[in-house]
Amino acid sequence: MARDMSLCCCFIVVVMALLKGATAAQTYLVGDSFGWKVPPNSSYYTIWASKRTFYVGDKLTFNWTGSHTVGISHIQAEYDNCTRDPGEVLNSSGPGLIVPLGTSGSFYFYCTVDDHCGSGQKFAINALTNGSEPPSPSSASSFTIGAFVAAVVSTIVITVLIYD
Missing domain, CATH: 2.60.40.420 (Cupredoxins -  blue copper proteins)
Structure with a gap:
């Protein structure tokens, strides 16, 4: 149980770091x-x-x-x-x-x-x-990339928690 809580906390820290970087100048x-x-x-x-x-x-x-x-x-x-x-x-x-x-x-x-x-x-x-919509969806913003990475990391963490 303590291990699961540690993994969950690590996951939250990683996601927050990714989202912070997504809005960096x-x-x-x-x-x-x-x-x-x-x-x-x-x-x-x-x-x-x-x-x-x-x-x-x-x-x-x-x-x-x-x-x-x-x-x-x-x-x-x-x-x-x-x-x-x-x-x-x-x-x-x-x-x-x-x-x-x-x-x-x-x-x-x-x-x-x-x-x-x-x-x-x-x-x-x-x-x-920040938070405004770009004029065209043709260019991928760093926020989209950060959200994708956060989704991948969260999937891995959830998989580890479920099957461990």
């Missing part, structure tokens, strides 16, 4: 290994962003060499028109500019140097609050 490297530079095609960063679900608390890391900026706007028209003076322009002399997503809503990111934005160096995201 993520850090995304914009463009992955390509980085933040004029892309090979105009949809490169749009495709990159569409494969991810972003939440408040996540961070975007922009790595680049050469002359680039990160313009941030909450106004789609500024993004669509590649406005040279968006709400905020972040500069960095080196790689590793980190932009935290502190609020929910739409964020429009683009480079304000020359015609980089017009060449596709831009992307838009929608930062969700």
